[in-house]
């Protein structure tokens with residue numbers, strides 16, 4: 093049982109029946125008051141708490157806090173599931189020009205929050221380290237608390253990149269698909285390139301520390317999910333974001349199965365979570381799985397609504413924006429990919445012409461699960477999100493029934509798994525959940541009430 097404020101408790105269908113018939117016992121009525129499910133009146137403290145948390149769960153930052161920048165679409169690799177349909181390394185007219193950089197700095201000055209994060213994506217953004225350096229330097233002057241993430245395939249760990257990394261606000265994010273064999277198969281195609289990648293990854297970790305390097309896998313073979321986790325562990329990487337191939341870009345042709353393989357993915361993912369719970373119980377070097385952390389935060393940290401792939405409402409271009417190699421704006425990276433393959437034009441303006449407010453407003457009408465028929469009747473609504481771009485991508489319409497979507501089925505499965513584990517009160521899970529929420533592998537006071545041991 094949940095309410096809009098995200099309070100919850102576990103109960104049988106008999107309780108539902110009794111509530112319907114208005115025949116509950118006095119002790120259960122007291123329990124409902126205590127849990128913020130019942131109120132004497134709207135002036136009560138309980139109601140204020142309920143109203144505050146309900147509002148907090150729907151609050152989204154009203155200034156740009158995260159800008160994803162694509163200084164070039166060119167890339168020196170050709171991964172089988174490339175989401176963006178990258179351009180070849182020698183292609184012309186796929187890079188930001190100087191004018192775009194200048195306009196971008198003005199744009200940041202006018203619209204960005206003081207706590208700004210800029211992520212450089214591609215293509216391979218390190219092909220234009222000159223642009224990255226200029227943006228880092230200029231933005232740091234006008235928004236000194238800004239942080240930067242360079243997403244790179246780490247085929248080159250050049251002197252210029254090392255110089256940029258002297259700035260402690262710059263982090264590295266890379267793709268590591270698992271074993272060397274798998275990484276070669278999916279990404280580099282040549283073992284020599286894979287060796288180069290692993291050498292560079294070790295070197296960058298040595299130079300700037302694990303805390304400034306993150307890696308993400310794309311799981312193309314679900315049977316190998318445990319091997320992926322073990323590879324991360326062996327590299328000293330404590331966080332892994334388990335994600336299947338995204339049904340975008342080149343993947344639409346080369347990984348057609350990724351459109352509808354949600355059941356298989358859920359099975360593999362849940363098995364991996366069980367493995368991580370066991371691993372954390374016995375190993376000193378603990379593992380955090382990013383997806384699990386995101387879902388747990390959605391339950392226990394109301395107000396943390398910055399993750400655009402799982403929140404509701406999910407307003408377009410309000411706190412998050414993608415700026416493509418040609419200066420055009422997109423609501424998300426997936427949206428730019430859909431536009432690139434010609435499925436639908438989701439461009440919402442440009443650095444030169446500003447925001448296309450009409451288009452943004454029309455997209456925003458569907459970006460709230462409060463208005464969705466299925467979500468209105470779902471107990472997970474306060475924690476879940478809405479993603480019309482994924483709907484358009486997979487089903488070519490926003491009107492596809494939500495309960496049948498990949499998005500709904502996956503998130504419902506993850507939340508259900510989490511609540512199932514909480515209802516069992518297994519201490520090993522509670523410690524792993526505490527680790528994901530607070531960084532320490534010990535039962536946190538906030539979760540102590542679930543402990544059945």
Ligand code: SF4
Pocket residue numbers: 461464466467468470471472473476477494495499500501503504
């Ligand atoms: S699990 Fe599905 S029905 Fe429930 S809120 Fe999420 S998207 Fe909506």
